[in-house]
Structures are given as structure tokens and as C-alpha cells.
Amino acid sequence: MTVTTPPPGGPAPAAPAAQGAAAPDPAGPRSRGTAPARLQVLMIILLLASLAWGAVAAWTVLSHASAASEVVRSSEPLSIRAQRMYQALSDADVTATTAFLGGPDTPLAARQRYAADIARAAADLASLKGAATAAADPRLAAGLAAVSAGLPVYTGYVAQAQSSSALGYPLPGGSFMQVASEQMHLTLLPAARTVYTRQNAALAAASARATGLPWIAVVLGLAVVIGFVLYRVQRWLARRTHRVFNVGLVLASVVLVAVVLWLAAAFAAARSSLDRAVAHGSAPAEALAQAAIGFQQARGDQVLNLISRSGDATFVQDFRSVRDRLGPGPGTLLTTAAQASAGGASPAAARWTAAAARDAVPWYAVNERVYNLDGAADYAGETQLVIGTGPASSAAGFSRVEADLSRAIAADQVVFHRSATAGQQAFGLLGPGVIAAAVVMAAGCVWGLARRLAEYR
Secondary structure, three states: OOOOOOOOOOOOOOOOOOOOOOOOOOOOOOEEEEEEEHHHHHHHHHHHHHHHHHHHHHHHHHHHHHHHHHHHHHHHHHHHHHHHHHHHHHHHHHHHHHHHHOOOOOOOHHHHHHHHHHHHHHHHHHHHHEEEEEHHHHHHHHHHHHHHHHHHHHHHHHHHHHHHHHEEEEEEEEHHHHHHHEEEHHHHHHHHHHHHHHHHHHHHHHHHHHHHOOOHHHHHEEEEEEEHHHHHHHHHHHHHOOOOHHHHHHHHHHHHHHHHHHHHHHHHHHHHHHHHHHHHHHHHHHHHHHHHHHHHHHHHHHHHHHOOOOOHHHHHHHHHHHHOOOOOOOOOOOHHHHHHHOOOOOHHHHHHHHHHHHHHHHHHHHHHHHHHHHOOOOHHHHHHHOOHHHOOOOOHHHHHHHHHHHHHHHHHHHHHHHHHHHHHHHHOOOOHHHHHHHHHHHHHHHHHHHHHHHHOO
């Protein structure tokens, strides 16, 4: 055997490699433990992030969809009932007082209208009381309690007035009727107005929840973060494994983009429809309802002034204040409602609102004549002008305005219901779709990284 001796000062000869020994890992021993650990950490992070995002997104979608459904199925009908209850109470008082002024022989049509108004108000009151229990609104509950307690008191006074008048005692009957009207104007109508205001506030709150931006922005922001993480993980894997695509991560990325686009489009459509419902439906309807309330107040004061025969100048001042608020004119209720109904959103509402504004002007002129006659103590002429059936009477003019407003409100409510329903339907299957997408994203991430992790085993 020949032994090679290294030259003096030279390097020692390399030891011969043992037969069958593994070649050294050029990446170093640490890489064999680090890459699998990183893959496991990334798998857990993407799995939890996908499921957490799906939970937040699904909760957000379901919250908005629930609020939109509340607008259509609960808040809007209750707001309409509150408005209808107020108008029924006011119309009942006008009908009863006008019939009383006509003498002891109350026409059948007037009795039927009064009875229908009271029945409608009682039915709407029962529906609103049931909803108030669930809403837990103390001001709403107090208003409904006041109406519930005051309505039988009012009908009792009216019945006594009618009985006294039928027996030929007009003065006691007039006293009972005056007390009944005071009960209506001082107790029932303010309470009914509170109920209407609270129901409108509930409708506005539900609409705001359905179109609110904060949580949708959070969901979209989290989606951007998850998308960026998916991109970075795929870049890292491409450099590490020299593979361009990871099928599982690509699937998760595509599903994320698709569901984000669906979410953004559905929310934009729902928000647009609900905003349209408020701007061109409930807003003009509320302005018209306030106008109808104002007209009924003016008519009721007119009749009550005739019954009391006090010559009180307060009625004149109240009438002129109501007239200035109703319009037509810049900033008035009728003009505001007409502007909100314009633009093709509701041609019928715009047409009837314009008719109400047109018919209101001559009715105002008749009211001025009524109060002039009252000031001149011409009670016979005043009575004929207030309760007469001719086309130039205050009763006929009020009926025209009232009919115009009722048709305009109904047309605006159609716009609101149609647009709000479209907003509710825009969410559709988005909630279940977001949940399914989150599960697919999580599964894609686990599958794609598990395949890479298996290569190290």
C-alpha cells in the first residue's frame, strides 16, 4: 500500500468519502426545519383569516339585510299606521263638529264617516301598541297610552253632545262638543303627533342601519389585507419551489375577488335603492303628511271657533301661521314635497302635490272671509260658509285639498315601498354566499399549502 506524504507546509489531503454517505445540503441544515414550519404557520394564519373574514362579512351583510327588511316589513307600515291614526282622529273631530253645527238631524254619511274614523284610529292604535312593546321606546309608549286613555273620553263627550242636541238642548250640546274638541286638540292630537314622530324616527334609524358605511368599509379593508397576504405567500412559494402557481391559493384569491365584487355591487345597489326610497318616497310623504295635519288643524280651528263663538283672535293668528308653513312658497311643506317628488321618481305624486298647492290658495281666501265674517259677528254667513255644501264653501275647498294630499301621499308611499323592497332584495343570497366563499377560501389555502408541506416528508 502506497502512502502519499504531503509536501512540507502543504495542505493535508482530504479524507476519502465513505461509500454511501449523503452529499451535504448546500442550503444548510436549518432550511430543512424552517420551511415546513413556515408553511404550517402560513396555513394556520390563512385558515383563521379566511374564516374570521367570512364571519365578519356574513354578520355585516345579515345586519344590513335585517335592517332593510325592517324598513320594508315593520318600520314603514308602522309609520303609515301612525300617520293614518293621526289623520283619522283629526278627521273624526272635524266631521263630528261640522255635523253638530248642521243641527240635530245629523246626516247618515257624517255619522258613518265619524264611526269609520274612530274605528280606524282604534285599530291602528292596537297595532302600534303591540309594536311599542317590542320597541321599548318610553316616549312612544307614553304617546300611545295617552291616546288609549283619551279616546273613550273624547267619544263620550261627543255622544253627550249629540244626545243633548237631539233632545233640543243646543247650548249644553255645544258645551260638550267644545270640551270634546279641546280633548282632541290638547290631548289626543299632540299624543298622536308624538307617536307619528317616534315611528318616523324608527324608520329613519332602520334606513340608516341598512345603508351605514363603517362595517362595509371594515369588511372591504380586511379583504384587501387578506388578498395582499395571499399574493405575498404565492410570491414566496414561487421563489422557493420554482412553481409559478399554487392551485389552492389561486382558487382562494379568485374566490376572494369574486365575493368582494359581489359584496360591493350588492351594497351599492341596496344603498342606492334605499336612499331613493327615503329621498323620493318617505321624505315627500312625510312633508305631505305634515301638510295634511296642518290643513286639518286649520279646518278644526275654524269649526271650533264657530262653535265657541268667542271671536278669539288666536284662531286667526294660528291659521295664518299654518298657512305660511304649508305653502306653496319657498321652504314650505307643499313646495318641499313637490321638489322631492320631481325628477320622474313619482309623476303621480308630483301631479297631486301640485294640485294640492293649487287648490290650497282659494281655500285660504275662503278662510280669510270666514274670519272676517266672524269679526263682523255675522254668524249666519260664517256658518253657511264653513259647513255649506256649495263649491265655494270652506268644506268643499278642504275636501279638495284633502283628496289631493291623500292621493299624493299614496303615490309617494308606492315609490318608497318599491325602492325599499329593491334595496332589501339586493342583498339576496349574499349572506350565505359570503359564508360559502370563506369556507372555499380556507379549504383552498389549506389544500394548496398542505401539498407543499407534504414534499418535505
